[in-house]
Amino acid sequence: MTTEQLTSHIREKQSFLCVGLDTDLDKIPRHLLQEEDPIFAFNKAIIDATRDYCVAYKPNTAFYEAYGARGWQSLERTIGYLNATCPEHFTIADAKRGDIGNTSTRYAKAFYEEMDFDALTVAPYMGRDSVEPFLAFEDKFVILLALTSNPGAFDFQTGTFGGEALYEKVLSASLEYAGSERLMFVVGATKAEYLAAIRKRVPDHFLLIPGVGAQGGSLEDVCKYGMNGQVGLLVNSSRGIIYAGNGPDFAERAAEQAASIREQMAKILAGD
Numbered sequence: 001m002t003t004e005q006l007t008s009h010i011r012e013k014q015s016f017l018c019v020g021l022d023t024d025l026d027k028i029p030r031h032l033l034q035e036e037d038p039i040f041a042f043n044k045a046i047i048d049a050t051r052d053y054c055v056a057y058k059p060n061t062a063f064y065e066a067y068g069a070r071g072w073q074s075l076e077r078t079i080g081y082l083n084a085t086c087p088e089h090f091t092i093a094d095a096k097r098g099d100i101g102n103t104s105t106r107y108a109k110a111f112y113e114e115m116d117f118d119a120l121t122v123a124p125y126m127g128r129d130s131v132e133p134f135l136a137f138e139d140k141f142v143i144l145l146a147l148t149s150n151p152g153a154f155d156f157q158t159g160t161f162g163g164e165a166l167y168e169k170v171l172s173a174s175l176e177y178a179g180s181e182r183l184m185f186v187v188g189a190t191k192a193e194y195l196a197a198i199r200k201r202v203p204d205h206f207l208l209i210p211g212v213g214a215q216g217g218s219l220e221d222v223c224k225y226g227m228n229g230q231v232g233l234l235v236n237s238s239r240g241i242i243y244a245g246n247g248p249d250f251a252e253r254a255a256e257q258a259a260s261i262r263e264q265m266a267k268i269l270a271g272d
């Protein structure tokens, strides 16, 4: 997928919602536990119910890796289902990878080739040679952690490094990487007050914004400070959507939540 295709999908849907598939066997409705693959059964129902209201899906791989080989199979089934039934949706593996070059290439092969995700979250800590191998995969995106939504973001990311905050250094340095036109950046919705300055540094790149819903970030503030002329945002909500209900109607409850966020987004895009 290209940035232009993602932007035109956002315009068409009037939504820049990313639904997070953080599927936890302790939280899904009990009746699904009888299914052969309860995680996939849950995800399939959520995808079918929410696809009209969102433009992206983001499984966080921790929720799959936690179940070993079975969980990995559920993740493979989920990305297979997404690519087969809604290929226009942008798919993000939230795995926060990054290592020495040859290892990064193997991670990239796993998520971009074996599973065919559009994008992967990557930690920038190991520097240029750990990120560029991901960017070498054509038509695939790297979503680099810049300023994360958690309280611990203030431990290192806002500390200064050569006159800049570390997250600012991540933004400016990574724009020099080969393939940087396929970079996106993670900025937490809980850090919306930083977004205007971040936009000045990266006016054209997409920002993936987790932290609305369960973590308390404000969609209005994120849009006010983080949008660019092309929208340029993917706003993620995981628990707030997928666990909106816990009974037989869980997928309808999730759809209602996703529809309500999409409605707010459509109003914002219309300038209301």
Ligand SMILES: O=c1ccn([C@@H]2O[C@H](COP(=O)(O)O)[C@@H](O)[C@H]2O)c(=O)[nH]1
Pocket (backbone or CB within 6 Å): 020, 022, 060, 094, 147, 148, 149, 150, 186, 187, 188, 210, 211, 212, 213, 214, 215, 236, 237, 238, 239, 240
């Ligand atoms: O800074 C970050 C980076 C990633 N995440 C991930 O996004 C979702 C958020 O889930 P909610 O249930 O909507 O809070 C989850 O997968 C996180 O690991 C983040 O929250 N913040």
